Amino acid sequence: EVQLVESGGGLVQPGGSLRLSCAASGFTFSSYWMHWVRQIPEGLVWVSRINGGGSTTNYADSVKGRFTVSRDNAKNTLYLQMNSLRTEDTAVYYCATWVGGVPYWGQGTLVTVSS
Amino acid sequence: EIVLTQSPGTLSLSPGERATLSCRASQSVSSNYLAWSQQKPGQAPRLLIYGASSRATGIPDRFSGSGSGTDFTLTISRLEPEDFAVYYCQQYGSSPLTFGGGTKVEIK
Numbered sequence: 001e002v003q004l005v006e007s008g009g010g011l012v013q014p015g016g017s018l019r020l021s022c023a024a025s026g027f028t029f030s031s032y033w034m035h036w037v038r039q040i041p042e043g044l045v046w047v048s049r050i051n052g053g054g055s056t057t058n059y060a061d062s063v064k065g066r067f068t069v070s071r072d073n074a075k076n077t078l079y080l081q082m083n084s085l086r087t088e089d090t091a092v093y094y095c096a097t098w099v100g101g102v103p104y105w106g107q108g109t110l111v112t113v114s115s
Numbered sequence: 116e117i118v119l120t121q122s123p124g125t126l127s128l129s130p131g132e133r134a135t136l137s138c139r140a141s142q143s144v145s146s147n148y149l150a151w152s153q154q155k156p157g158q159a160p161r162l163l164i165y166g167a168s169s170r171a172t173g174i175p176d177r178f179s180g181s182g183s184g185t186d187f188t189l190t191i192s193r194l195e196p197e198d199f200a201v202y203y204c205q206q207y208g209s210s211p212l213t214f215g216g217g218t219k220v221e222i223k
Contacts, residue, residue: 035212037212037214042216043203043214043215043216043217044160044203044205044214045214046211046212046213046214049210049211049212058210058211060211092159094159096212098148098207101146101148101165101166102162102165102166102169102171103148103150103162103165103205103207104162105159105160106159107159108159
């Protein structure tokens with residue numbers, strides 16, 4: 001069974017940093033693109049993705065230059081390093097993938113950026 | 116980027132009625148990789164339908180998905196009290212992943 005479990009969220013001041021983690025199980029982690037998606041009051045928005053080997057990454061314009069996605073295939077874990085956080089980054093962050101044509105995402109981790 | 120437009124924004128229905136939700140894509144969804152999920156307050160989205168028409172594990176057969184290309188539909192044949200929630204469509208055939216704005220199904 002595919003499982004994705006996010007962690008690392010919390011309260012941080014504007015300008016601060018936070019690192020999110022996503023522990024994956026139930027599939028061959030290193031073979032799949034992984035994504036970060038966030039949910040704001042306006043809806044669900046894609047944030048970033050990384051290929052199976054970790055060599056290719058892409059970002060939404062709103063986070064480019066501030067967020068870095070990475071992965072440790074030995075630990076089956078996906079990361080999102082978030083720097084220079086802004087109040088508008090406040091959201092629930094989900095990691096996501098799809099395996100065999102079926103999309104999966106975790107339960108999410110809440111990031112609150114506030115002074 | 117594929118833009119997904121859901122309609123209506125809100126659907127007011129009574130338990131036992133049929134709900135029909137629409138999701139229109141700005142361009143064809145690759146491999147019909149279109150999913151529907153249900154979300155209740157304070158919870159993560161729950162996958163209902165993937166590949167436009169396949170029910171996810173454990174989803175009751177009152178939920179069905181149809182469509183291809185750019186036009187997709189989620190139908191709930193008879194609304195149960197627990198079905199009143201927000202429903203999102205999502206395409207995962209092209210990058211970036213994109214989501215519709217949601218349809219709220221509320222009790223009339």
